[in-house]
Amino acid sequence: MAYVPKITRARFVLGPFSAEDMTVIGTFMCDRIRRRIESGMNVDDNPSKALKPGYEKAKTRRGLNPIRDWTWRGRTLRSLSVKSANENRVVIGFSDPQTDMIAHVNNLRERAFGVSQEDRKSLREIVLSTLRRKRVVAFRKAA
Numbered sequence: 266m267a268y269v270p271k272i273t274r275a276r277f278v279l280g281p282f283s284a285e286d287m288t289v290i291g292t293f294m295c296d297r298i299r300r301r302i303e304s305g306m307n308v309d310d311n312p313s314k315a316l317k318p319g320y321e322k323a324k325t326r327r328g329l330n331p332i333r334d335w336t337w338r339g340r341t342l343r344s345l346s347v348k349s350a351n352e353n354r355v356v357i358g359f360s361d362p363q364t365d366m367i368a369h370v371n372n373l374r375e376r377a378f379g380v381s382q383e384d385r386k387s388l389r390e391i392v393l394s395t396l397r398r399k400r401v402v403a404f405r406k407a408a
Contacts, residue, residue: 268360270347284350286395291347291355293391297384298357299342301377305332308379333375341367 270291272284282290305313313333316324321331335341344364348356359365372378380388 268344268346271349272351281396282352284352287350287352287355288347290388290391290395291350291357294355294380294384294388295345295347295357297387298378298380299345301381301384302342303334303336305330305334306377306381308376308381310381310383313377314375333371333377335368335371335377340364341371 270288272288301310307313315321316331316333324337325331327337329336340361341359341364344359344361345357345368346360348358348360350356359368368378
């Protein structure tokens with residue numbers, strides 16, 4: 266069963282984005298953060314700290330990369346998704362309580378879940394492209 270983000274609606278939209286636009290932006294950022302963590306980079310865009318020798322050996326035996334990439338079963342990063350979205354903000358996080366706890370503990374060891382400088386540049390680009398795509402509707406009196 267796929268996790269479906271909760272989209273709340275306002276009666277009047279005063280901002281330039283709809284809840285659907287914010288969901289697209291949030292999904293883009295989830296994918297961006299997931300790829301960065303899977304490549305073994307932390308939130309400072311630096312390589313992650315080395316694993317403890319025993320865990321590194323265990324990951325190697327399972328055929329996994331011996332880096333801090335939050336991957337053992339694959340469930341943690343798979344559950345990263347948009348949790349809610351409205352016209353003002355989008356919330357991304359882990360949809361399963363168990364994976365949320367695992368991510369929290371991993372993030373305490375070394376901060377990897379967050380928006381890095383490279384992620385911020387990509388976020389800025391998608392926000393600007395969404396703004397450019399939006400058209401302002403003007404009503405004119407027919408002559």
